[in-house]
Structures are given as C-alpha cells and as structure tokens.
Amino acid sequence: MYADLHLHSTYSDGTDTPGKLLALARENGVSVIAIADHDAVGGVESLGDLQAIPDVRVIPAIELSCIANRKLLHVLGYYIDARNPEFEAFIARMARDKTENTRVIFEHARAKGVFDYPWERVAALNPDQARLSGVHVVKAMDEDGYAVPGMTTRALFRKYFLPSGEGFIETDCASGRDAIDVIKAAGGIPVIAHPKSVEDDEKVLELLDYGAQGLEVYHPSHTPEETKKYLAIAAERGLYVTGGSDWHGGNNRPEVTRFAVTGLASPDYAILSARNAFA
Ligand SMILES: [Zn+2]
Numbered sequence: 001m002y003a004d005l006h007l008h009s010t011y012s013d014g015t016d017t018p019g020k021l022l023a024l025a026r027e028n029g030v031s032v033i034a035i036a037d038h039d040a041v042g043g044v045e046s047l048g049d050l051q052a053i054p055d056v057r058v059i060p061a062i063e064l065s066c067i068a069n070r071k072l073l074h075v076l077g078y079y080i081d082a083r084n085p086e087f088e089a090f091i092a093r094m095a096r097d098k099t100e101n102t103r104v105i106f107e108h109a110r111a112k113g114v115f116d117y118p119w120e121r122v123a124a125l126n127p128d129q130a131r132l133s134g135v136h137v138v139k140a141m142d143e144d145g146y147a148v149p150g151m152t153t154r155a156l157f158r159k160y161f162l163p164s165g166e167g168f169i170e171t172d173c174a175s176g177r178d179a180i181d182v183i184k185a186a187g188g189i190p191v192i193a194h195p196k197s198v199e200d201d202e203k204v205l206e207l208l209d210y211g212a213q214g215l216e217v218y219h220p221s222h223t224p225e226e227t228k229k230y231l232a233i234a235a236e237r238g239l240y241v242t243g244g245s246d247w248h249g250g251n252n253r254p255e256v257t258r259f260a261v262t263g264l265a266s267p268d269y270a271i272l273s274a275r276n277a278f279a
C-alpha cells in the first residue's frame with residue numbers, strides 16, 4: 001500500500017509511539033503516513049520537522065472525534081496548521097469534553113456497583129494524556145491487575161465506553177459542522193472518517209453539503225460494496241478520496257490484520273497532496 005493516512009499513536013489510544021509507526025511504515029514499504037490521533041496533535045509534533053524525516057513522508061493530521069445520536073462521527077483533518085489558536089482552543093475543549101464523558105460514565109457504572117475502582121487511578125496511570133477515554137480506563141485497570149466482577153475489562157469497554165454499548169451515556173460534544181469549520185480555519189482539508197459509522201448516509205451527505213471536502217473511502221470496517229458506494233459519492237461530488245487502516249497497535253480491531261491493511265494508492269494520494277504546498 002502506498003499511503004496509510006489513518007494511524008493512532010500513544011498520544012491518543014494507540015499503543016505504538018510515533019517512532020514505532022515510522023519504523024512500521026519503512027518495514028512495510030509504505031511511503032506516506034498520517035498520524036491522526038483523536039483530538040490530539042502531540043504525536044505529529046513529537047516528530048519535529050516532518051520534511052526532514054528520511055524515507056517516509058508524514059503529513060500533519062488529526063481525527064476530531066464527535067459523537068452524534070450515539071454514533072461515531074469522526075472528521076479527519078489533513079495538512080492542518082496545529083498552531084492555529086482557534087484550532088488549539090478547539091482541541092483542548094474536545095479533550096476536556098471527552099475526559100468528562102469518560103468520567104461521567106465511569107462514575108455512573110461505579111455507583112451502580114459494576115466495579116469498585118477509583119477514577120484517580122485512571123488519571124494517575126495515564127499521566128501524559130490530555131484526553132481520557134475508555135481505552136485508558138481499561139489500561140489502568142489492567143496495569144493494576146484489577147478484575148471487574150463478572151466480566152473482562154474488554155467487555156466493560158464495549159458495554160460502557162462504546163457509544164453502541166448499553167451503559168454508554170452521551171454528554172456534550174462538538175458537532176460535525178464545528179469540526180469541519182475548525183479544520184478549515186487551520187488551513188486543513190476536512191474528510192469524513194469511516195462514513196459507515198455515522199449509520200446515516202443523509203447525515204454524511206449533509207456534512208458534505210456543509211463543507212467537508214473528502215470521504216475516507218478505504219477503511220477496514222467497509223465492505224467492498226460500501227467502498228464502492230462511497231467511491232461513487234466522492235466521484236460524483238469531486239471529493240478527495242482518502243484511506244487508511246485506523247491502526248491502534250495492540251488495540252487494533254480484528255479486521256486490522258496487518259499494517260496498512262487498507263490505505264491509499266499513489267494516484268489518489270497525488271490528488272490529495274497536490275492541494276498542498278507541503279507536498
Ligand atoms: Zn474514527
């Protein structure tokens with residue numbers, strides 16, 4: 001695969017450092033990568049001057065992670081200027097909102113007697129995270145060797161911290177429109193991530209009408225038919241086509257059987273990168 005434009009690092013909920021992601025790209029012959037951490041740019045920034053990196057081109061990116069009607073509504077931003085003040089303030093707020101959402105769900109489950117584990121440990125065992133999610137709850141419990149009565153920590157994650165889980169509680173979150181606006185304000189290209197997860201094509205089309213400029217057509221969760229459908233929408237509207245594996249290292253979903261399992265071929269990347277002087 002030529003490009004994998006959807007990787008997560010230890011700066012959000014992935015288990016590989018940015019340096020490890022670079023090494024994986026080299027090992028797998030991937031020429032271009034984008035570290036698109038949830039509501040965080042620290043992973044990209046930790047690499048310093050991106051244009052000085054040998055062998056692999058890294059494009060600055062982010063995945064703004066909204067939830068709407070208990071569905072994942074994620075917006076990727078490519079070629080963003082992460083130092084844009086409006087953008088910085090926005091991701092700081094998103095990180096706070098996400099941590100608060102995690103804490104509310106956590107305390108609700110704890111009050112119900114699902115587990116007896118202190119929130120303080122979650123924060124203490126994830127000291128470098130601006131944004132705490134269910135993944136970080138599980139990581140803390142596992143590190144402490146804490147066993148949730150009657151279920152695995154994985155099952156706890158699915159039941160309480162995934163928006164589809166019965167114990168999930170939706171709290172304040174930025175909207176898809178806000179995410180599109182702020183990516184544009186930071187000079188980036190807003191792309192609807194894994195549009196399947198929105199579970200509402202009308203909503204996807206509405207966000208495209210509003211100003212999203214691309215669709216993540218190639219994603220491990222998409223069936224061949226869905227890939228075809230999104231490709232047709234992108235062609236009809238003249239949108240950027242993107243793709244990636246949504247790599248989370250040790251937290252990978254089962255479909256992600258190898259690095260860059262889905263991604264972008266060279267001609268599609270050329271169209272995307274032509275838009276930017278950085279290319
Ligand atoms: Zn996502």
Ligand SMILES: [Zn+2]
Nearest residue numbers: 006008063246
């Ligand atoms: Zn992702």
